[in-house]
Amino acid sequence: MIRRASSPADSPIDAATRPTPPVGVLERGISVLEAFSEDRLRLSLRDLADSTGLDKATLLRLLGVLVKARMLQRAESGHYSPGPALLHMGMLYRNSFDLGSRLQPVLHAVMQRTGETTAFYVRSGNERVCLYREITHKEVRHHVEPGTRRDLASGGASAHILLHYTGSPTPHVQQIQDQGFALTRAERVPEMASIALPVFEGDGQFLGALVVIGLASRHPEAAQLAGVAYAREQLALHGFQTRPVTEKLASR
Template sequence: MTDIKPPSGVLDRGMLLLSLFSMERKRLQLRELAELSGLDKATALRLLKVLVKWGFLEKNGDGAYSPGPANLRLSSIFKATSNFISRIEPPVARISARVEQTTSFFIRSGNERTCLARDHAYQDFRYFIDVGGSVSLDEGGAAAQLLFAYTEAETPAYAATKARGYYISRGERNKHFASIAFPLFESDGSFLGAVTITGMAVDLDNETLISFRDIAHAEMAMAGFEVIPDTGDE
């Protein structure tokens, strides 16, 4: 028996089922969805039928469920109408052009980090999380550690990351890559997420990565974002 207590609202339960899908869990059987959500199979099945009917899920030939085309339609609308996306994409592209490495922007969503913006000019043979993709924060990496530092209860390690203003990772998710991540804030000081610059570890020492951070700071500041939190102190 599961100890998970699902929400009581029908819409909440449907949203819970949708939230269970990730890049690591692209296809889920009814049994898995029931176990992960805490819903009984009969209730989960009723909700799944509605989500399939409206195109938010698809039922595959083997009985597994996966995200449906309605999500792609909403994703396109979100990208076209989001003021934040229109603000973050230009400086992300400019940073990549200046440092000639891949620049991304991640937010925290539950226990995952989700990519909201990424420059595509420097893909070559590298593996990256594309826009809209998510991976577990527990997999590590510069963005994950930075997001933990600003969204979890403070620890000495998180306090050190915040005081330093960046996090450098080498080989945490892939032994060939090195990344630097730094926080991004809205003009009112609210934390938005992590800007990350990633390249081949053999080409990037820490001094170079920190110089990239300085370039990125300048570009984000020109776009109206804050790169140092406003504490309200005079």
């Protein structure tokens, strides 16, 4: 995304449109944590009630447990925000992939060659999550942080790659099958152009999507294609594949 001033939190919703609250205690706790997002980092008790459908008495009990576990923290204003325990869990999640030592050099090399931001996304439910990224040093740029979540339905080249290789429909299916990448221009963000390709382990296991994201006015389609070709070279040098094993066998 291009850095802009943050927008105000969503206004409270009325009782008629409030979601049905989960039944199980664990599900209720998860629904509280999932109420937070990049644009909603500080939420009041009423915000959380509107987002989860839970009554305030139940919420206060859950919030007390989550604060004690350091998964949330409470400010003097009464607002809640994500706590340090979530960062710890996020780092454990990243480390469980054992990919960073191999992928980070690829992302850095591609960023240096293209001059644009590069990132690696995985699918989590109906969202894509950024695990690694290399930010360009150019003043106007796409900026993303590890852990950033985006709805797959909102588009972007990496979203189409993740949808296709996890069994979900995408309008870019033909391009992905024929050319091995997804290319979008001004789809999710009007000013941006992105191109993404799938990343597979040496044994053919699908891992996620590597994407190069640049300002559309300085990143024409020819530059996007050159960037993805270089990314393929770098991935191969580090033991990754960019085509499914079945496709490679069929082409022989």
